[in-house]
Amino acid sequence: xxxxxxxxxxxxxxxxxxxxxxxxxxxxxxxxxxxxxxxxxxxxxxxxxxxxxxxxxxxxxxxxxxxxxxxxxxxxxxxxxxx
Numbered sequence: 001x002x003x004x005x006x007x008x009x010x011x012x013x014x015x016x017x018x019x020x021x022x023x024x025x026x027x028x029x030x031x032x033x034x035x036x037x038x039x040x041x042x043x044x045x046x047x048x049x050x051x052x053x054x055x056x057x058x059x060x061x062x063x064x065x066x067x068x069x070x071x072x073x074x075x076x077x078x079x080x081x082x083x
Contacts, residue, residue: 005034005043015052022052030055030069 012019025031026042031051033042058068 003034003045005037005045006049007037007041007043011044011048011052014049015056017052017056021056024065025052025055028065028069030065030072 006014008019008022012022015022022031026033031044031048033044033048035043037043055065055068058071059065063071
């Protein structure tokens with residue numbers, strides 16, 4: 001079964017976040033696209049929607065985007081080490 005993929009516009013609708021905010025998250029590497037689809041548009045999946053909402057909530061609760069990025073990097077590193 002193939003994962004459902006969303007364009008950037010659909011990611012905006014599903015997450016409820018503004019374009020500039022989501023573009024910043026992508027630019028900082030907080031949200032990673034799956035790749036590019038037709039017309040070279042970035043594609044995302046449901047995990048990007050969940051992550052965008054989580055980043056927004058963490059940022060609103062006082063974490064900086066740099067702190068959030070470090071949390072995600074550390075989490076990814078721990079997952080790789082435990083594999």
